[in-house]
Amino acid sequence: MSVAHPEQSVGSDLDANLDPTIPAPMTNVADYGFEGRFADWADDARLYEYSKAANPIGSGHAPQVPIRQFGPEVYTDQPTGVLPLDLSGELGVTTGAATSPALLANFVRILAGEQIDTAVNATSQLYYVLYGRGIAAVDGQLVRWEKGDFLTLPAGARSVFYADAEAAMYWVHDAPLLSYLGVEAREPRFRATKFRRGDAVAKLEEIASRPGANEKSRVSVLLANENQEQTLTITHVLWAMFGVLPAQQEQRPHRHQSVALDLILDAPPSGCYTLLGSRLDERGNIVDPIRVDWQAGGAFTTPPGMWHAHFNESDQPAHLIPVQDAGLQTYLRSLDIKFTQRRDLVAG
Numbered sequence: 001m002s003v004a005h006p007e008q009s010v011g012s013d014l015d016a017n018l019d020p021t022i023p024a025p026m027t028n029v030a031d032y033g034f035e036g037r038f039a040d041w042a043d044d045a046r047l048y049e050y051s052k053a054a055n056p057i058g059s060g061h062a063p064q065v066p067i068r069q070f071g072p073e074v075y076t077d078q079p080t081g082v083l084p085l086d087l088s089g090e091l092g093v094t095t096g097a098a099t100s101p102a103l104l105a106n107f108v109r110i111l112a113g114e115q116i117d118t119a120v121n122a123t124s125q126l127y128y129v130l131y132g133r134g135i136a137a138v139d140g141q142l143v144r145w146e147k148g149d150f151l152t153l154p155a156g157a158r159s160v161f162y163a164d165a166e167a168a169m170y171w172v173h174d175a176p177l178l179s180y181l182g183v184e185a186r187e188p189r190f191r192a193t194k195f196r197r198g199d200a201v202a203k204l205e206e207i208a209s210r211p212g213a214n215e216k217s218r219v220s221v222l223l224a225n226e227n228q229e230q231t232l233t234i235t236h237v238l239w240a241m242f243g244v245l246p247a248q249q250e251q252r253p254h255r256h257q258s259v260a261l262d263l264i265l266d267a268p269p270s271g272c273y274t275l276l277g278s279r280l281d282e283r284g285n286i287v288d289p290i291r292v293d294w295q296a297g298g299a300f301t302t303p304p305g306m307w308h309a310h311f312n313e314s315d316q317p318a319h320l321i322p323v324q325d326a327g328l329q330t331y332l333r334s335l336d337i338k339f340t341q342r343r344d345l346v347a348g
Helices: 013-018 175-181 197-208 326-331
Strands: 081-084 104-110 115-117 124-138 141-146 150-154 159-173 193-195 220-223 239-245 249-255 260-264 272-277 290-293 299-302 307-312 318-324
Touching: 104 115, 104 124, 159 318, 197 220, 197 239, 239 307, 239 326, 272 299
Parallel strands: none
Antiparallel strands: 081 104, 104 159, 115 159, 124 141, 124 150, 124 159, 150 193, 220 239, 239 318, 249 307, 260 299, 260 318, 272 290, 272 307
8 A cells, every 4th residue: 555645856855855864944033023031942952862761651751550359338428428449549640539540430429318519510420329319409400319210411511419218329530631631521422321220230231141151251331322422432532341240150351452340249258350461471371460359239340451350250240330431432443452362262
């Protein structure tokens, strides 16, 4: 394949003018009526030899996303409030709380009869109701929510959550990304959307009942919004999955460039865990893995580009909800999700 280009005469003035080693002709600014002192603007300029700055992540200059676990004790027995899962110190983020460079995950606790304002500068907000029920007032509209529901709110949404019964939520949004960019979210890219518990559970059960379901890499429902026709994600930034890990099953190693903020729902006290590592052996197994044991009602981070596999060695199914910035990564064509082959085959 070749790219056509316009004909250009050899040795033209254009060639000479584009040579960066040749300085521009001198200009007499008096001819243009410019007077006074010119700004220099060069004080903050830095020049690096390529190999010194080409990979700040690999070199360790930019902090890696850590593997961290947050148990349900973060929010149980707490007063009404937002409890951020803040890793900004480890990430070197100086613009506010962050769980990953682009996202902040929080647990929200609301006591019965109380309320909380969750307005935030974000393009995408995702709420999952761990337990409880209540009403949300969003931009003058009222919507009911209860255990197992998902709610997504767009840019500019003003929201107050009221609890009829003691409630807890998992709340993820992209405010850290906007803080890094120095922008304010103004234009909604989707409408406020509710995914009802009954609909999500019914769809997951239907998928799980299909012949050969346990042979697939995932038994899960991907949540999507009709406005995201290209990315097929829950918002243009966020990606969310509602999945089940059946008893005595393994979900084989995979990786992606998005950060995963994994919420564990009803895992048994022992037997469910995730293995994470940077390399695979010739059979597709993770080399020298780090193990994260699942905690019901807890969450943990999965760094970008790290191989990870989920295991359920118990006799009970376990449900999980990973939330990622994969909507944005998919739009940028940088998600790069990869799966291994079966354990008895060489990984592809």
